[in-house]
Amino acid sequence: MRFHFHCFRAVWTLALPMLLCCLTVHAAELDPAKILEASGAEAKKQPDGVVRIGWSRDDVPVVVDGMRLPPAAGLGSWAAFAPMGDQAMVMGDTVVFEDEVDAAMDAAFKVGLEVTGLHNHFFFDKPKVYFMHIGGRGEPMQLAGGVKAVWDAIKAVRKQRPEPATAFGGPVPTPGKLDSEAIGKVIGHRAEVTGGVAKVTIGREGRMHGHRVGGSMGLTTWAAFTGSDQLAAIDGDFIMTADEVQPVLRALRQAGLHVVALHNHMVGEQPAFYFVHFWGKGQAAQLAQSFRSALDAQARTAALAKP
Numbered sequence: 001m002r003f004h005f006h007c008f009r010a011v012w013t014l015a016l017p018m019l020l021c022c023l024t025v026h027a028a029e030l031d032p033a034k035i036l037e038a039s040g041a042e043a044k045k046q047p048d049g050v051v052r053i054g055w056s057r058d059d060v061p062v063v064v065d066g067m068r069l070p071p072a073a074g075l076g077s078w079a080a081f082a083p084m085g086d087q088a089m090v091m092g093d094t095v096v097f098e099d100e101v102d103a104a105m106d107a108a109f110k111v112g113l114e115v116t117g118l119h120n121h122f123f124f125d126k127p128k129v130y131f132m133h134i135g136g137r138g139e140p141m142q143l144a145g146g147v148k149a150v151w152d153a154i155k156a157v158r159k160q161r162p163e164p165a166t167a168f169g170g171p172v173p174t175p176g177k178l179d180s181e182a183i184g185k186v187i188g189h190r191a192e193v194t195g196g197v198a199k200v201t202i203g204r205e206g207r208m209h210g211h212r213v214g215g216s217m218g219l220t221t222w223a224a225f226t227g228s229d230q231l232a233a234i235d236g237d238f239i240m241t242a243d244e245v246q247p248v249l250r251a252l253r254q255a256g257l258h259v260v261a262l263h264n265h266m267v268g269e270q271p272a273f274y275f276v277h278f279w280g281k282g283q284a285a286q287l288a289q290s291f292r293s294a295l296d297a298q299a300r301t302a303a304l305a306k307p
Contacts, residue, residue, distance in 0.1 A: 029049070029083065030045070030049065030050075030051045030081055030082075030083055030088060030140055031051075031140075032044060032045045032051050034140065034141055034144075035051050035053060035081060035140065035141075035144045036053075037141075038140075038141040038142075038144035038145045038148065039053050039079070039144040039145065039147055039148045040148050041053040041054065041055055041147075041148070041151075042054070043144075046080075049082070049083060050080050050081065050082045051080070051081045052078060052079070052080045052081075053078065053079050053081075053144070053147070054076055054077065054078045054079075055076070055077040055078070055151055056071040056072070056075065056076050056077075057071055057075040057076065057077060057095040058071045058075075059155075059158055060097065060127065060158070060162075060163070060164060062075060062125060062126070062127065062129055063125065063126045064122045064123075064124060064125045064126075065122075065123070065124045065125075066124075069122075069125075074121060074122075075095055075129070076095065077092070077093065077094040077095045077151065078092055078093055079091070079092030079134070079144075079147045080092060081140055081143060081144065084137060087137060087138055087139060087140070088137070088138070088139070088140040088143055089135070089136065089137045089143075090113075090134070090135060090136050090137075090143040090144075090146075090147065091133075091134070091135050092133065092134045092135070092147060093131050093132070093133050093134075094131065094132045094133075094134060094150060094151070094154070095129060095130075095131060096129075096130050096131070096132050096154060097127055097128065097129065097130070097164035098127070098128055098130065098164060098165065099157060099161070099164050099165035099168075100153075100154045100157045100158070100164070101118065101130065101132065101258070101259065101260070102253070102258060102259075103153040103154065103156065103157050104132055104150050104153055104154050105118075105132065105249070105253060105259060106153070106253055107149045107150045107152070107153035108132075108134055108146070108149075108150050109249075109250055109253065110149070111142075111145070111146035111149045111150075112136060112138065112142075112146065113134050113135065113136040113143075113146045113147075113150065114134065114135045114136055114245075114246050115132060115133070115134055115246075115249055115259075115262065116133045116134065116135050116245075116262070117131070117132070117133035117262050117263060118130060118131070118132050118133070118259060118260070118261055118262040118263070119131060119261060119262070119263050127163075127164040127166075128164075134147070134150065168258065168279075168281070170281055171231055171281075173226060173227030173228065173231045173232050173233045173281060174227060174228070174231070175196055175226075175227065175228070176227060176228025176229070176230070176231075177228055177229060178193070178196070178197075178198045178225055178227070178228060178229060178232065178284055179229055179284070180192070180193045180198040182229075182284075182285060182288075183198050183200070183225055183284060183285070183288045184198075184200065186285060186288035186289055186292055187200050187223070187288050187291060187292050187295070188292065188295075189201075189202055191225070196226070197224050197225065197226050198224070198225040198284075199222060199223070199224040199225070200222060200223050200291075201215065201220050201221075201222040202215075202220060202221045202222065202295075203215020203216075203219060203220050204219045204220065204221065204239050204273075205219065206219055206269050206270060206271060206273060207269065207270045208266065208268060208269045208270070209268070213269070218265060218266075219239055219273065220237070220239060221236070221237065221238045221239050221295070222236050222237055223235070223236035223288075223291045224236060225284055225287065225288070227284070228284070229283065229284045229285070230283060230284075231281070231282070231283070232281070232282070232283070232284040232287055233279070233280070233281050234257070234278070234279070234280045234281075234287040234288075234290075234291065235277070235278065235279050235280075236277070236278055236291065237275055237276070237277050237278075238252075238275065238276045238278075238294065238298065239273050239274075239275055240273065240274050240275070240276065240298065241271050241272070241273065241274075241302075241305075242271075242272060242274065243301055243302075243305055244298050244301045244302060245262070245274050245276070247297040247298060247300070247301045248276060248294050248297055248298050249262070249276060250297070251293050251294040251296075251297035251298075252276070252278050252290075252294050254293070255289075255290035255291075255293045255294065256280065256282075256290060257278045257279065257280040257287075257290050257291075257294075258278060258279045258280060259276060259277075259278055260277050260278060260279050261275075261276065261277040262274065262275070262276045262277075263275060
């Protein structure tokens with residue numbers, strides 16, 4: 001019995017590395033031709049097995065600090081596909097102008113991709129350029145098709161209007177009466193009025209450098225209402241853990257609010273927090289309800305995360 005066991009162990013010791021090698025090779029194989037077919041963009045396999053696609057934004061001239069910026073100097077959209085078992089993951093960065101963000105984000109959510117960042121890379125750029133980061137996991141062809149859907153949504157905006165818009169459009173709110181009590185009742189938190197602006201602030205706690213930090217240190221979700229009950233503007237900020245980001249983003253978009261930034265405010269805090277900034281116009285009560293819907297989506301996610 002001992003002889004057979006040692007023989008088996010010797011054979012297994014020799015076979016295991018070869019088996020793992022075969023499995024690794026199998027998992028690392030992504031077909032650039034299939035990625036090309038699904039995405040419509042040239043696909044190149046990198047030495048590490050990652051397949052990358054790109055789209056150079058040469059459709060809109062961009063001037064930065066008075067200089068015409070060549071697309072190769074930072075105006076390229078890209079997506080990279082890496083093997084993950086029998087599936088793949090995708091990460092990417094997409095160049096968007098202000099009037100393309102809604103369409104690009106909605107398309108990403110529709111195909112099951114995540115939006116992981118939205119920010120600028122330049123100052124004094126005309127038109128304003130932003131970068132929307134995306135990610136996801138799944139079947140490689142579906143992921144590539146998802147990236148194509150995002151880029152196609154952007155192209156559809158430009159086809160309809162070659163030059164990027166300079167405003168969301170619609171009537172502009174003017175100062176008037178805001179029923180702060182009604183706003184607070186809808187949201188479930190008191191609205192303070194300062195200078196004609198009704199603002200709701202909700203604090204959160206975390207830790208940084210070994211110390212507790214809270215709302216007074218900037219860990220807040222807030223919404224400010226400007227204008228009148230009939231026509232107001234809302235702007236604000238959600239503080240979120242990683243698990244809460246996608247539900248809040250989706251809720252904001254489903255409620256018709258514009259997502260204008262997604263980034264971090266700190267480094268080294270526990271847990272890691274992310275912040276999404278938003279904007280919208282409409283009746284104050286409806287805007288309050290839109291904000292409340294994102295709060296509710298966040299609360300449901302937080303409840304599921306509790307042990």
